[in-house]
Amino acid sequence: MSAAEAGGVFRRARGRTLDAFLSEKEREWKGPFYFIQGADPQFGLMKAWSTGDSDSGGDEWGQEIRLTEQAVEAINKLKPKPKFFVLCGDLIHAMPGMPWRKEQTADLQRVLARVDRDIPLVLVSGNHDVGNTPTPETVAEFQRTWGDDYFSFWVGGVLFLVLNSQFWYDASRCPALKQAQDQWLDQQLRVAGRRHCQHAIVFQHIPLFLRSIDEDDDYFNLTKSVRKEVANKLTRAGRDPGPQGLAGRWRGGFQILLPPPAAWRRVEKMGIWTQLGSVPSPAPHRQCGLGQAAWPSQPQCTHL
Template sequence: MAEEVFQKARNRTLSVFCEDAEKEWKAPFYFIQGADPQFGLMKAYSIGNCDSGGDEWDQELKLTQQAVQAINRLNPKPKFFVICGDLVHGMPGTPWREAQTRDLKNVLKGLSCDIPAVFVSGNHDLGNAPTPETINDYCQQWGDDYFAFWAGGVLFLVLNSQLYFDHSKCPEQKQAQDVWLSEQLAIAEKKACKHVVMFQHIPLFLKSPDEDHDYFNLEKSIRQELLDKFCKAGIKKVFSGHYHRNAGGAYKDLEMVVSSAIGCQLGEDTHGVRVVVVTAEKIVHRYYSLEKLSNEGIEKDLMDLIKQN
C-alpha cells in the first residue's frame, strides 16, 4: 500500500503541482529540505564498516518518524518536503535494501496528505557508478531521477547528480539529462519565474568553488561547467545533502547549500532539516534540529523570516 501513497515524478515532472496554477507568484511560502535518512548507515558507521549494508536501522526509522511528525504539526503547512538523496544505505543488489526501502516508505506515508514528498536520487539509491538497471529500479520505487516542477511561482529543478560523478556505465542517460537540463535552463534564463531552485544529492562544492575534488563534491571541470550554466540561467540556490554535515559557500550570485542528515551525522551537527522561506525578493533558510522542530515550534521564526525579507 505504501507504494500508492506518493505522487511520484513521471514524464520529468511532478503532477501533484499543476503547472498552470503554480506558475503564478501569489505570496511568500516555505518548504522543508531534508537529506540522507539513509536507513542502515548508523549501524554500519558504528562498527567502522560503511561499505556494509547495515543490518539495523531502528535509530534512523525513529529519527525520520520524528521529522515527519514535526513537519505535520507545522502551521502554516510547508509547500512540500524534499529529501535530497540517500534514502536508504543498502546499495542496489545488497542485503537489507528491500527491507530498508519498505520501512522508509511506511514512515513517510505518515506525512500529511497536503504536504507532497519530493524525492532526489543519491549515490546509495543508484550506486556509485549507476547503470540503466539501477536507475530504472529507482524510478520504479521513487519516481523519475531528474525532473522539473512549478510551485508558488518558482521553478524547481531536480538533478541526478550521480550522472555527473560517474556515468561510465550509463552514458546515454547522462546525455539525455544534459539535453533536458539545457532545455530547463533556457526556460529559466527567460526570467519567466520569480526564482529557479536546484536540488541534487552531491554538492557542487562544500565550501569553495575552487576546492579539490573528493568523494563529497563534483570534479572540478564538471563543477565549473555546471556553475557557469546555472549562473547564466539565474539560479541563485542549489540545495544538496551527501556530506552529513552542514556546509556551503558562494560562486558569484549562486549559493551552494549543503544540509546535514536526518540520519547519521559525520560531524558535530544535530539530526535535522532545513526550513527554506521563499519571498518575492529572496530565498532564506535556516537549519533546525529535529528536537527544536519537534518541541519548540518555528512559527515565530517563519513569520520573522518572511517579514524581514
Template sequence: MAEFRIKTNDRKYEGLGDNEKEWKGPFCFIQGADPQYGMMDDMANKTPITWKAEIELTRKAVAAINKMKPKPKFFVVCGDLVHAFPGDAQKEEQEADFLREFAKVDPSIPLVCVCGNHDVGNTPTRKSIQHFRNKFGDDYFGFWAGGVRCLVLNSQLYEDASMVEELKKEQDVWLDAELDAAKSSGCKHLVLFQHIPWFLNTPDEENEYFNIDQDIRMPMLDKFLAAGVSTIFCGHYHRNAGGSYKGMEEVVTSAMGCTLSENTSVLEIGDTPSGLRVVKVHEKSISHQYYGMDDIPATIDLGQDIL
C-alpha cells in the same frame, strides 16, 4: 495510513499542479537529506544492521512537518533515502520501511524524492536507475511551487556515468532545455535540488569524495549562473556547509539520519543533531535555517523579504 504515491512521470511532477506557476506570496518548504536507513548501525560496526534509530528520527521529522504552520508547500529529500546500495541484501527492506514512514507525511504536503549515490549506486547502471524510477519516480524532473521553478537533478550522472553515458546525455539535453525555458518563464526564483554538492565551501576547492570534480563543476556552475539559478540545495556531506559562486548560493544540508563529525580528518559519527532545513521563499529572497529534530519550530515566521 496514506499510500506512497509516485510523484513523477515523464519528467513532470504530479504533486504540485500548473496552478503553482503564479507567485501568490511568501511560503516555506522543507529540505532534508540522507535519511539513509541503516547508516548509523553500519558506522557503529553493529551487526546485524538495523535502522530503528533512523525510523525514530523520520517520525520526529514527519510529526513536526505535519503540524507546522504555515503548512510547508513541499518536502524535498535530497538523496540517500536508504543506506544499502543496489543489490545489497537489505535494500528492499530498507526501502519498504522508508516508503512506509514517509507515506505518513500529510498528503497535502507533496514529497519530492531525489536520488543519491546509495540509491542508484556509485556507478549507476540502467538497472539501478530503473529501480529508483519504479519505486520513487523520475531521477530528474521539474516542478513549479508558488511561482518558483524547481529542477531536480540526478547528480550521480556527474559523478560517474561510465555505465550510463546515454542517460547522462538525456539528462544534459533535458537540463539545457529546462534552463533555457526558465529564463523566459517569469519565475521568481530558479532553484535546483540534488544529492552531491558541486562544492562544499568554495567553488575552487580541490576535488574530494564529497564534491563533484572541478572539470565538470565549473562549467556547470557557469551554466547555472547564466540561467539565473539562485540557490542549489544538496545533501551527501552529512554535515552543514555551503557557499556561493558569483552570488549564486549553494546550500549543503546535514543528514536526517546519521550525521558525520565536523572534524573532517576522520570519518566518524558526528555530534551535531540529525535534522532538516526550513526554507523561506520571498519574492526577492530565499533564506533558510537548519534545525535538529527536537528543535523544529511549530510556527514559522515568514518575516520580511530581504531586498
C-alpha cells in the same frame, strides 16, 4: 509496501514533473512560502558506520526509523503547512544488489506514508539509491520504486529542478542516460529564460561545491572539471550557480541558480540522521534537526 502500494501513497514524479503542483497555476508569485528539506535518511548507515563496515554492513536500522518517525511527526504539526517536503538521497544504505535493500526500502516507504497528504514528497536519488556507477537497470529500479530520477516543478513562481548527480560522477555504464538529462536540463533552462523566471533552485545529492567553486576535489563535491562545466552551463543561461544551500556537508545539498532576494540566506544545520564531518552535537533535549527554508522570508530551523 509494494511499489504499487507506494504509488498510491506517494505522488511520485512521472513524465519529468510532479503532478502535485499544476505548473500553469504555480508559475506566478502569490506570496511567501516555505518548504522542508531532509537529506540522507540512509536506513542502515548508523549501524554500518558504528561498526566500521560502511560498505557491506547495515543489517539494523531501528534508530533511523525512530528519527524519521520523529521528523514526520514534527513536519505534520507545522502551521501553516510547508509547500512540500524534499528528501534528498541517500534514501537507503544498501547499494543495488546488496542485502537488506528491499527491507530498508519497505520500512522507509512505510514511515514516509505517514506524511500529511497535503504535504507533497519530493524524492531525490543518491549514490546508494542508483549506485556509485549507475546503470540503466539501477536507474529503472529507482524510477519504479520512487519515481523519476530527474524532473522539474513550479511552486509559487519558483522553478525547482531535481537532478541525478550520479550521472556527473560516473556515467560510464549509462552514457545515454547522462546525455538525456543534460539535454533535458538545457531545455529547462531555455524555458526558464523564456518565462523570465526570477528564481530557480536545484536539488541534487552531490553538490557542485561546498564553499568555493575552486575548492579541491573531495568526497562531498563533484570534481572541479565537472563542476565548472555545469557552472558554465548555468552561466551561459544567464544564471549564477550561487551558494550551496541548506545541506552543508550533507551530500544532498541544493544550490540557488538565480541571485536570491536579500532576505534569503544560507542555512546549515545538523542532519536528522548520521552526522559526518565536523558538526555540533545536539543539546540533550534535541534529538535531531531539520532545515526549514522560507522564500523569500528569512529561513529558520526547527529542532525536533
